[in-house]
Amino acid sequence: MFLKWKAPGNRRNLNRAEVVDQNFRHFVEHYRSENQTALKMPARDLLELFESQMVSRQLDLMARQLRLENKVFYTIGSSGHEGNAMVGRLTRTTDPALLHYRSGAFMAERYRKRPEMDFIHDTALSFAASAEDPASGGRHKVWGSKPLWVIPQTSTIASHLPKAGGMAMAIEHGPRIGVDLPVPPDSIVVCSFGDASANHSTAQGAFNAAQWAAHQQLRVPLLWVCEDNGIGISVKTPQNWIEATFSNRPHIRYFQADGLDPERGWPVVKQAVETCRNLRCPVFLHLKTTRLMGHAGTDFEIRHRVLEEVEQAEALDPLLFSAKRVMDAGLMSGEEILRRYEALAEECLQKARGADRRARLTTLEAVQAPLHQRDERRIARRAASQVPQERRTAFWSRLPETGDPRHMAILLNQGLQDLMLQYDNSVLFGEDVAQKGGVYTITRDIYRKLGPKRIFNTLLDEQTILGMAQGYASMGFLPVPEIQYLAYFHNACDQIRGEAASLQFFSNGQFSNPMVVRIPGLGYQKGFGGHFHNDNSIAALRDIPGLVLACPSRGDDGVMMLRTLMAAAAECGQVSAFIEPIALYMRKDLHRVGDEGWCFPYPEPGRFIPLGEPGFYGEAQAGLLVITFGNGVPMSLQAARQAGVAARIMDLRWLLPLNETAIIEAARQAKRVLVVDEGRYSGGVGEAILALLAQQDTGAQLQRISGADCYTPLGDAAGLVLPSVEAIDQAIRSSG
Numbered sequence: 001m002f003l004k005w006k007a008p009g010n011r012r013n014l015n016r017a018e019v020v021d022q023n024f025r026h027f028v029e030h031y032r033s034e035n036q037t038a039l040k041m042p043a044r045d046l047l048e049l050f051e052s053q054m055v056s057r058q059l060d061l062m063a064r065q066l067r068l069e070n071k072v073f074y075t076i077g078s079s080g081h082e083g084n085a086m087v088g089r090l091t092r093t094t095d096p097a098l099l100h101y102r103s104g105a106f107m108a109e110r111y112r113k114r115p116e117m118d119f120i121h122d123t124a125l126s127f128a129a130s131a132e133d134p135a136s137g138g139r140h141k142v143w144g145s146k147p148l149w150v151i152p153q154t155s156t157i158a159s160h161l162p163k164a165g166g167m168a169m170a171i172e173h174g175p176r177i178g179v180d181l182p183v184p185p186d187s188i189v190v191c192s193f194g195d196a197s198a199n200h201s202t203a204q205g206a207f208n209a210a211q212w213a214a215h216q217q218l219r220v221p222l223l224w225v226c227e228d229n230g231i232g233i234s235v236k237t238p239q240n241w242i243e244a245t246f247s248n249r250p251h252i253r254y255f256q257a258d259g260l261d262p263e264r265g266w267p268v269v270k271q272a273v274e275t276c277r278n279l280r281c282p283v284f285l286h287l288k289t290t291r292l293m294g295h296a297g298t299d300f301e302i303r304h305r306v307l308e309e310v311e312q313a314e315a316l317d318p319l320l321f322s323a324k325r326v327m328d329a330g331l332m333s334g335e336e337i338l339r340r341y342e343a344l345a346e347e348c349l350q351k352a353r354g355a356d357r358r359a360r361l362t363t364l365e366a367v368q369a370p371l372h373q374r375d376e377r378r379i380a381r382r383a384a385s386q387v388p389q390e391r392r393t394a395f396w397s398r399l400p401e402t403g404d405p406r407h408m409a410i411l412l413n414q415g416l417q418d419l420m421l422q423y424d425n426s427v428l429f430g431e432d433v434a435q436k437g438g439v440y441t442i443t444r445d446i447y448r449k450l451g452p453k454r455i456f457n458t459l460l461d462e463q464t465i466l467g468m469a470q471g472y473a474s475m476g477f478l479p480v481p482e483i484q485y486l487a488y489f490h491n492a493c494d495q496i497r498g499e500a501a502s503l504q505f506f507s508n509g510q511f512s513n514p515m516v517v518r519i520p521g522l523g524y525q526k527g528f529g530g531h532f533h534n535d536n537s538i539a540a541l542r543d544i545p546g547l548v549l550a551c552p553s554r555g556d557d558g559v560m561m562l563r564t565l566m567a568a569a570a571e572c573g574q575v576s577a578f579i580e581p582i583a584l585y586m587r588k589d590l591h592r593v594g595d596e597g598w599c600f601p602y603p604e605p606g607r608f609i610p611l612g613e614p615g616f617y618g619e620a621q622a623g624l625l626v627i628t629f630g631n632g633v634p635m636s637l638q639a640a641r642q643a644g645v646a647a648r649i650m651d652l653r654w655l656l657p658l659n660e661t662a663i664i665e666a667a668r669q670a671k672r673v674l675v676v677d678e679g680r681y682s683g684g685v686g687e688a689i690l691a692l693l694a695q696q697d698t699g700a701q702l703q704r705i706s707g708a709d710c711y712t713p714l715g716d717a718a719g720l721v722l723p724s725v726e727a728i729d730q731a732i733r734s735s736g
Contacts, residue, residue, distance in 0.1 A: 016302065017064045017293045020079060020314055024057075024341070028323050028334045036330045041266045047331055048112065049089060049105075049262050053082035054344050055120060056104030057319060060293065062348040063127055068172045071356040072127045074141035076106035079292035081227050082318045083259025084192065085109045086269040087285070091190055091223075094183045096167055096474065097150045098160040099143045100192040100227055104467075106723025110148045116402065117147065120344075121351050128355040131366070137508030138361045146510040149183065151474065154506060155497040157197050161206035162467020163499060164191035168222035169213060169245075170475035172280065177453045179476050188276045189471075192225035193243050196232025199387075202494075204461055207249070210282040214251035223273060223666040224528040226284065227259065229291040229313075234304050242286055252282045259287040261321040290316040370509040371546040374572045374611065382567035383608035387422045392605070395421055395449070401459035405599035409585040411555030412442050412611045414602055415562050416480070420450060423478050423566060430465055430518075439484060440520060440585050462492035466517070470500050473513040478569055486521025486579065487535035501575045503545045516565045522678060523707075524583035524631050527718035533582075534712040536722065539683030541577050542656045548576035548611065549656035553584065553633035556600040557615065557653060563608040579655075590634055591641060598634055612659040612674030615651035616666075622646040624732065625670035625700070627663065627689055629655060632676040632723065639728035647732065655685055660692055663668045666697040674731055677706040678723055705731055 039046060060077030067075050078084075081102040088109030091097070099106060104123070111119035125133040125302045126141050135144035135152055153160045168189040175179040181187075197203055198247030210220050228242050247254045253275055257268035262476040268286065276283040292312045294301040302310060326332050332340075361367050392399060400414040420426050428443060434457045437444030445454045462483055469479040484675060499704050500513040523534040541549050552558035558580070568574035590597025609615075617637060624645060626636045640647040650666050652658070667673050673693060677686030686704045693702055705728060708721045 005073065006544060016128070016310065016314070017061055020292050020312045020317060021061055023314055023317060024319050025338065027320050028327075028337050028341075030312070031324065031334060033328045037328045039325070039329045040263050043329065043331055045089065045266070046262060046322070046325060046329070049085045049109070050326055051340070052085045052088070052105045053319055053322055054341055055108045055348075056082055056085070058341070058344045058348045059104055059120065059123055061125075061345065062352050064293070065349070066127075066352055066356075073129050073664045074127050075298070076101050076296045077293055078102040080290040080313070080316070080318065081105070081259070082322075083265055083289055084225065084227060085263065085285055086257075086259075086262060086265055087190065087192070087225055087273070087287070090270050090273045091188070093150065095188050095190055096183060097190040098153055098164050098192075099150060099190075100194055100225075102194070102227060103143050103192060104191070107143055107145075107150065110145070110150065114147060120348055121355075124348070124352040124355040125358060127352065128358070129360060129729060130355050130358040131361050135508070136506050137370070138389070139367065140506050142506055144506070144507055151511055152503070152506045154498055155401070155500060156494055158193055158200040158203035158206070159494055159499050161191060161193065161203050162209065162463050162495060163470040163474070164189050165206050165210050165213075165220065165222055165464070166468030166471020167474050168210075168220045169218065169472070170472040170477055171221060172219040173427075173453070173472075174475060174477070177424070177689040184478055186219040188223050188273070190223050190225065192227060195205075195226060195228040195230065195237045196235065198226055198242060198245070205461050205463050206467065207252070209461065209468075211249065211251045212459050214282055220282050221276055221280045222282045223276045224282070224284045225287055227287050227289045227344035229289045231291055233295045234301070246284050246286065249284070252284050253279070254284045254286065256286040257288070259289040260316055260318045261325070262318075263325050273565045277592055278412055278592050289318070292317060354503065356483075370504045370507070373504065374568060374574060376573040376610065379564065379567045380608070382571050382611060383563045384606045385422070386605040387418070391532070392418070392421065400602040401604050403602060405601050406555065406597065407586055407588050408552070408555035408558060408580075408600050409440060409442055411600065411602055412558050412562070412580065413444055416443065417446055417449065418605070418664060419562060419566050420446065420454060421703050423570065425476060425479060426454070426566070427472060427479040428480045428482070429458050430469065431458060431460055431484045433457060433482050438482065440582065442520075442580070442585070443482070461494055462488050466492050466495035466500065469515045470495070470513045473515050474511070478566065480518060481515065482518045483521065485493065485533055485535065486519050486537070487532040489519055490540060491535075493540050496547065496575065496577070497540075503543050504573060505546060513575055514569035514573045515573075515575055516562070516569055517577045518580060519577055520580045522579065522581045522583065522630055523712055523718060523722045527713070527715040530714040531711040534718055536679050536707050536712065537683075538579065538655065538685070539678050542685070542688075544656075546575065547656055548574055548620065548654070549579065550576060550654055551581065551630045552653060553581065553615075553630050553651050554598060554600055556603045557651075558611060559611040560603050560607055561653065564611060567608070583631055584634070587634070591638060602624035609653065612654050612657070612662070614653055614659060614662050616648060618646065618648040620648055620666070622648040623671045624648065624674065625650060625666055625672070626674045626676055626732075627652065627666070628676035629653065629685065630678055631677050635723070635725045636676055636728055638725045639732055642725070642729050643732040645732050649709045652685070657717060658685070658688060658692070663689060664694060664696050664698065667696070667700050668695050670700050672701045673703070674728075675702070675704040676723060676728055677704065679707055681706045681709050703731060
């Protein structure tokens with residue numbers, strides 16, 4: 001509804017922030033209540049909501065003003081969305097919240113529940129990119145707070161929705177397997193977003209996943225808050241689109257609330273929160289809002305919207321509705337409201353100017369610090385720890401280390417079982433991993449031994465799988481999600497790049513998403529399945545700051561590397577990806593049929609391979625150093641024997657970060673260096689190694705073999721794209 005009042009002259013050439021501010025002042029100054037009316041909500045709730053709304057507004061106005069002085073670096077404001085203060089007030093500080101960027105009033109209400117914390121001060125530090133910002137340490141303007149359980153979100157559209165769903169499911173799952181949740185078991189997860197974001201494929205996948213879970217009678221205490229202002233930057237949302245799309249979706253309770261008028265919106269928001277908490281089900285709260293001052297400070301919307309539309313949006317300012325309710329109820333006079341409004345304006349400006357004088361990040365080391373929180377000693381202690389022998393004896397019919405040497409698939413299977421026995425909070429999930437045991441039987445028998453509470457199948461959606469992993473990690477689990485093939489990972493890359501691996505960075509190390517993502521990949525399956533089952537592109541993974549990327553070439557190494565990665569996740573919140581070379585799963589022989597040269601004993605409990613430590617075959621004095629990984633290791637060993645050349649083979653094992661010191665040291669002992677990279681020519685590991693060695697000028701002759709810049713075709717033609725033993729043999733001979 002529109003308030004029936006006449007705004008002062010809204011001329012086209014006026015700054016719209018000034019117009020919004022003048023409109024509020026003019027309305028409060030001239031409004032006269034005809035009859036005092038009884039409130040339909042508690043007076044204290046209305047007054048404090050109104051205060052939070054005014055605080056949020058003044059922070060927006062301050063940001064616009066000080067941006068011109070280069071003292072503020074963020075101007076996407078909350079103006080028009082102040083109705084989300086009701087959600088902040090009616091939820092608890094122990095209800096994890098993943099928030100839309102227009103959540104200033106919500107945050108003001110969360111802060112109100114912790115009087116020792118100063119919302120204006122902290123937000124001013126964030127706007128100023130101060131290193132003292134308690135949310136991100138000056139790395140980004142995010143709504144976040146460890147004490148208030150607000151998990152910082154970046155600006156990627158809807159990317160936080162899968163994580164929210166996983167978090168809600170984890171809250172219900174935790175007590176079933178004895179995981180010590182960091183929040184009370186009756187907590188709900190709050191996840192807010194805009195109406196335009198609801199159309200994103202990531203959001204649609206998240207809605208579907210929650211419905212899918214609820215359809216199976218799983219409890220999902222998730223409160224989605226769609227803040228509908230009718231426009232996404234400059235693109236209008238069709239009228240009634242959100243209601244038509246979400247009001248009748250199966251297994252989702254839908255509520256539509258007025259986010260402009262607090263007295264009308266309050267009972268609906270309250271009912272939505274209570275329904276989610278009591279029934280433990282997905283709830284979609286459709287909160288009607290408006291957008292004021294454009295998308296951001298740089299958006300001069302008067303250039304792409306007609307003036308009448310802008311003025312209509314400004315007439316829906318929620319502060320006008322709140323002020324009217326407050327004055328109608330006789331809780332404050334117009335003069336009192338304006339005095340408080342002015343006092344808040346002055347407080348915001350003073351604290352913002354103070355924040356501008358506080359320390360900022362001034363060194364690369366300080367900026368990167370949250371990405372390098374790995375404590376090698378703690379990781380080593382945890383990786384070397386062992387499950388009590390009597391427990392392992394009861395679990396295994398025959399201890400794996402007493403068996404014969406086996407190929408990679410069996411060793412990884414045994415290693416995963418041991419690790420899930422060791423880490424009681426670990427869960428393994430993905431497509432077909434449970435009863436079937438995975439496409440390549442790597443998870444065989446785990447379902448039979450540990451049951452559906454520890455290993456379970458997911459729907460066929462990689463974004464959901466990785467989002468669930470983040471949610472579970474935030475709730476005290478140690479997730480081991482599987483992405484069925486490396487090519488499938490690219491469908492959901494941003495769940496790792498933009499969300500999981502970035503959380504420690506954007507929260508200044510306060511939050512983390514510990515997980516070990518298993519990804520069968522690389523090529524050489526005799527051309528079976530073509531590109532989607534023979535993907536050798538790892539550039540997208542190597543481009544993710546903070547990620548650890550591992551790739552074993554043999555089964556015993558794989559077990560020991562998994563022990564290290566699980567320890568790093570448990571001790572330091574590490575996000576890692578573990579590439580399992582599919583072609584090596586069943587490989588037994590190395591040089592001739594029946595030699596079983598690529599079968600190895602199961603490594604004794606307590607043995608592990610430290611992060612970054614490479615493996616070597618041959619003597620350092622060989623003269624020829626072959627640097628490789630994965631399938632390249634056995635191929636290089638074969639090629640060196642065929643060529644009759646003494647060579648030292650360096651198995652990198654760890655592809656991110658590269659152990660540059662070890663690479664340089666090994667290269668300085670060699671006359672020739674051949675890099676065998678089964679990734680692609682452009683963007684592969686080989687590029688980084690050659691650049692490193694060229695910069696160091698080791699004096700060694702440098703050569704490279706890599707995959708082609710091409711998708712992997714079907715059948716024998718795959719051999720034309722991927723490196724081969726013959727190509728390596730030829731390179732070794734030619735460089736001799």
